[in-house]
Amino acid sequence: MFATDASTFLADFGSPLSWTPSTVGNTITGVALFDQGDAGGDGGGHISREYSLTVEAATWPGLKRGELVVVGGDGGGNTYRLRTDLIQQDDAVFSSVKLTRVTP
Numbered sequence: 001m002f003a004t005d006a007s008t009f010l011a012d013f014g015s016p017l018s019w020t021p022s023t024v025g026n027t028i029t030g031v032a033l034f035d036q037g038d039a040g041g042d043g044g045g046h047i048s049r050e051y052s053l054t055v056e057a058a059t060w061p062g063l064k065r066g067e068l069v070v071v072g073g074d075g076g077g078n079t080y081r082l083r084t085d086l087i088q089q090d091d092a093v094f095s096s097v098k099l100t101r102v103t104p
Contacts, residue, residue: 006056006093007031016073017053021062030059034071051080051099057088060095068102078102 014031086095
């Protein structure tokens with residue numbers, strides 16, 4: 001569905017993303033869909049943030065659990081650690097991953 005329009009879709013709805021691979025390589029920059037929905041138990045006893053990213057799979061080869069990414073740009077971004085490996089979506093164009101915010 002998004003194979004031809006993935007970059008347009010991300011440009012319209014995404015946030016700046018950068019990643020410097022922990023092994024070797026230069027910083028990779030692009031755009032991803034960032035979600036920070038609330039997660040909690042019934043009755044309001046437990047509330048926390050559930051961070052996730054959706055990326056164009058072909059743009060981020062090698063991105064895996066434990067890597068650090070910066071979401072947001074212009075020096076005002078926040079750092080997150082990948083909690084999971086990328087999970088490919090049905091269309092194989094996008095992959096998603098769960099994140100944990102890294103305290104500065």
